[in-house]
Amino acid sequence: MEVAVEYWYVDERAGTRYAGDPLRWRGDDGTPLTVAPLAGLAPGDVDTGIRSLWRYRAALPGDLRPVSLGEGCTPLVPRPWGEGDVRFKLEWFSPTGSFKDRGSSVMISAVADAGVKELLEDSSGNGGSSVAAYSAAAGIAATVLAPEGTSPAKVLQARAYGADVVLVPGTRDDTAAEAVRRSSRTSYASHNWHPFFLQGTKTLAYELWEDLGFRAPDAVVTVAGAGSIVLGCDLGFGELLAAGSITRRPRLLVAQPRNCSPIDAAVHDRRPPEFAPTVAEGTAIRQPVRLPEVVAAIRRSGGDTAAIPEDAIAAAARRLASLGLYAEPTSATAAAAIDVFRERGAIRPGETTVVVLTGSGLKAPDKLRELIG
Numbered sequence: 001m002e003v004a005v006e007y008w009y010v011d012e013r014a015g016t017r018y019a020g021d022p023l024r025w026r027g028d029d030g031t032p033l034t035v036a037p038l039a040g041l042a043p044g045d046v047d048t049g050i051r052s053l054w055r056y057r058a059a060l061p062g063d064l065r066p067v068s069l070g071e072g073c074t075p076l077v078p079r080p081w082g083e084g085d086v087r088f089k090l091e092w093f094s095p096t097g098s099f100k101d102r103g104s105s106v107m108i109s110a111v112a113d114a115g116v117k118e119l120l121e122d123s124s125g126n127g128g129s130s131v132a133a134y135s136a137a138a139g140i141a142a143t144v145l146a147p148e149g150t151s152p153a154k155v156l157q158a159r160a161y162g163a164d165v166v167l168v169p170g171t172r173d174d175t176a177a178e179a180v181r182r183s184s185r186t187s188y189a190s191h192n193w194h195p196f197f198l199q200g201t202k203t204l205a206y207e208l209w210e211d212l213g214f215r216a217p218d219a220v221v222t223v224a225g226a227g228s229i230v231l232g233c234d235l236g237f238g239e240l241l242a243a244g245s246i247t248r249r250p251r252l253l254v255a256q257p258r259n260c261s262p263i264d265a266a267v268h269d270r271r272p273p274e275f276a277p278t279v280a281e282g283t284a285i286r287q288p289v290r291l292p293e294v295v296a297a298i299r300r301s302g303g304d305t306a307a308i309p310e311d312a313i314a315a316a317a318r319r320l321a322s323l324g325l326y327a328e329p330t331s332a333t334a335a336a337a338i339d340v341f342r343e344r345g346a347i348r349p350g351e352t353t354v355v356v357l358t359g360s361g362l363k364a365p366d367k368l369r370e371l372i373g
Contacts, residue, residue, distance in 0.1 A: 007061035009033040022110035040243030053203040069095035092360035100130035106200030108134035119189040122179035125154030127191040132163035205236025218351035225283035227294035234297035252303035255337035261307040282330035326361035
């Protein structure tokens with residue numbers, strides 16, 4: 001007989017279910033887990049008296065006590081781009097300057113409720129500084145592993161929040177492997193592994209739905225490294241669709257730098273190009289933990305992917321700045337893909353297209369100095 005629990009974790013690859021537990025971060029066989037789909041919201045379910053993502057708490061699992069710094073409710077700004085306007089979702093208005101605050105707020109709320117006093121995170125920068133901030137807010141001691149080449153501004157930010165930042169030699173994947181090795185000795189609150197992190201990122205879908213008068217955009221353009229925005233949008237819009245609050249999913253149009261584009265290669269059933277360093281450091285993940293799930297989400301939406309060369313990323317960063325939008329190069333990768341997707345017909349005239357700008361240019365002053373001068 002199945003035990004009654006408040007929510008379930010699901011291993012989508014094997015179909016295995018686990019009782020929800022904020023201390024569990026993966027399946028018994030080492031596979032990633034997701035919170036099973038929850039009931040989507042109707043417009044009246046949004047708590048409009050709260051100015052943060054917690055206005056959507058009715059769509060979140062458990063009865064969490066929010067660890068919040070005011071994340072969410074970021075601007076949606078129309079701007080001309082080539083042949084037409086798009087709407088830029090400025091996630092850098094989040095408390096630590098990136099979209100990662102959505103996932104961190106919900107994940108840290110869950111582990112804090114479970115009594116965690118110390119945790120481990122691994123990150124190429126934005127995730128680490130975000131987890132450090134929310135850990136500080138919750139009174140949790142955080143250790144953040146980061147690649148030795150991480151932007152000094154992001155390392156400084158995480159250390160300012162009181163985190164112990166350990167720089168790991170090698171690539172982003174080397175850092176992730178080291179974190180998994182250490183995970184048996186402490187609570188591993190990884191933004192790439194923990195199921196509650198995706199529950200936070202799914203609030204982006206709910207917020208876009210509310211921003212647009214409780215309807216879905218036609219397309220969402222985003223950059224992806226591990227793909228948490230893709231998976232969050234898949235979860236959120238999927239719940240809204242099941243609830244009858246929208247009539248279709250938006251197409252998920254996903255950009256990666258050509259120098260590190262495993263998701264693009266998998267969607268198009270081709271071998272990825274040889275890895276090379278990229279100015280979009282937040283995406284430099286050669287082996288995304290949830291690669292099959294990200295590919296399935298893109299295909300389920302009728303979406304597409306594009307691999308963007310380094311010079312196009314640099315040009316997009318300069319072009320955004322000329323519009324008053326100071327985005328880090330990782331974010332600029334999504335803007336660079338707008339023209340590519342228009343040429344393919346994935347972005348269509350007269351439709352509503354949202355482009356997610358994930359992080360502030362203030363996060364990467366050294367790289368932008370090289371690109372802009």
